[in-house]
Amino acid sequence: MVYQIYPRSFQDTGGDGVGDLPGIEHRLDYLAWLGVDAVWVSPFYRSPMADFGYDVSDYCDVDPLFGTLADADRLIAAVHERGMRLLVDWVPNHTSDQHPWFVDSRSSQDSPRRGWYHWRDGRGAGPPNNWRAAFGGRAWTLDERTGQWYLHLFLPQQPDLNWSNPDVVSAMHEVLRFWLDRGVDGFRIDVVHCIGKDPAFPDQPAELGAIDRVGIQHEPLTHELIRGFRRLVDGYPGDRTTVGEVQLGNLADLGAFYGSGDELHMVFNFLPLHAPWTSAAWSDMATRIERDLPAGAWPTWVLSNHDIPRVRTRLGGEAAARSAALLLLTLRGTPFIYQGDELGLADAIVPEARRVDPGGRDGCRAPIPWDAGPGHGWPGREPWLPWPPDADTRNVESETRDPGSMLHLYRRLLAARRRSPALRRGDLSLRPAGGEVLAFERRAAADRRLVLVNFGDQPADVRLDGDWTIEIATAEDDDPSRLPPNGGLLLRPATTPAAASR
Ligand code: NOJ
Secondary structure, three states, X not given: OEEEEOHHHOXXXXXXXXXXXXXXXXXXXXXXXXXXXXXXXXXXXXXXXXXXXXXXXXXXXXXXXXXOHHHHHHHHHXXXXXXXXXXXXXXXXXXXXXXXXHHHHHHOOOOOOHHHEXXXXXXXXXXXXXXXXXXXXXXXXXXXXXXXXXXXXXXXXXXXXXXXXHHHHHHHHHHHHHHHHOOOOEEEEOOHHHOOOOOOOOOOOXXXXXXXXXXXXXXXXXXXXXXXXXXXXXXXXXXXXXXXXXXOOOXXXXXXXXXXXXXXXXXXXXXXXXXXXXXXXXXHHHHHHHHHOOOOOOOEEEOOEOOEOOHHHHHOOHHHHHHHHHHHHHOOOEEEEEOXXXXXXXXXXXXXXXXXXXXXXXXXXXXXXXXXXXXXXXXXXOOOOOOOOOOOOOOHHHHHHOOOOHHHXXXXXXXXXXXXXXXXXXXXXXXXXXXXXXXXXXXXXXXXEEEEEEOOOOOEEOOOOOXXXXXXXXXXXXXXXXXXXXXXXEEEEOOOOOOOOO
């Protein structure tokens, strides 16, 4: 499993109210105790922070807000010392408009780096085409001085790189090498499906409406480029890996990014972020992931991240959030846990005066409360965003002391996963259960587990084939054939000798 750290909100050590790399290092023992295999850290590079780090002005340095390169080196070593892996976030589609490459590119139509970005003449007084940007408005901005428009699928401060230019490819390969040479275990790759562009820049067909380009952009060039990243990463010793963010709705498109085992190692499966809490929706997702990804493609599961309201907020209640955790950690594939979901955090209520994100995503980015004290383990200034609800009780220290907490549920599930080959890498088959109950079995040779989740708000009786015993229950429960409302069970064959785990 991979644990996502959003560094601004994880742990501050400098006292400025913004988390930093030494803060992550300080909390690594917590992550090891939880059972984390790998950590993905959202961008900590130099950035003017128009998109809170996803606008990079130097890919090979750490923003002073987060620390120094020496801090990054120390963090990599400290993660490895605890037997964990570290993935960094790589943002290849766009740079910051303050990146020296773009500053140079926009300086004149004759700049040697003009071709590193997408510059076009307008159509009359208007932009080169009708594309819309992700945070609203058009995807082109006119540069008055040089009289041309540049493309940005996100903010105007995030100009898109031109990946058909070989100099861009080699400069960005250098960035990958820079971090691989420092010892990182791989990359989470930001909106990687967007990097290839059709140089003709055709208008988006009217029938697609005014939706932004990010959910549509998909060119063959992207796949060729990704094969290049894969060769580079695989050329390094050890098990380095890549996981790509592909914001395309259909699974066939998503599957294409695995290539024939020669593109991304993993692609985010964001289906659960938009799924209603019903057995039909979750059974449909599990079926489609098993059926529609190409053979050999290793799935992923995601409940939350820094771009979307947290699972707890979306589902409303504790019971459903607990069962969602059970699903996340028992469906087939690599689970990604967003920091704080293991505490059952809900989004912060952010008053208008404190809202800072151009994409309206502040709530899910609230700081992690480490203890029940007034500063919740953050020294100095109040954090950059308000605390999530109930931080006095929903914090690491309080939940560590409470064996019934969400935190202990996550920890038990992760331990169960570690000791069961069936859960880690076994097949998955759905079992008929009826009503609002979803049931599936995981199996690897003789190792078997059964997962039951009741999505309904009434207790549900289940008829079990065979003799099963409870390994983990999301609620107080000792009857494997009766599920509480929104409750879930992980069962193992009654004959399996296993360490007591409840
Ligand atoms: C996806 C990232 O997750 C999001 O936070 C960011 O705003 C966009 N890509 C642009 O980089």
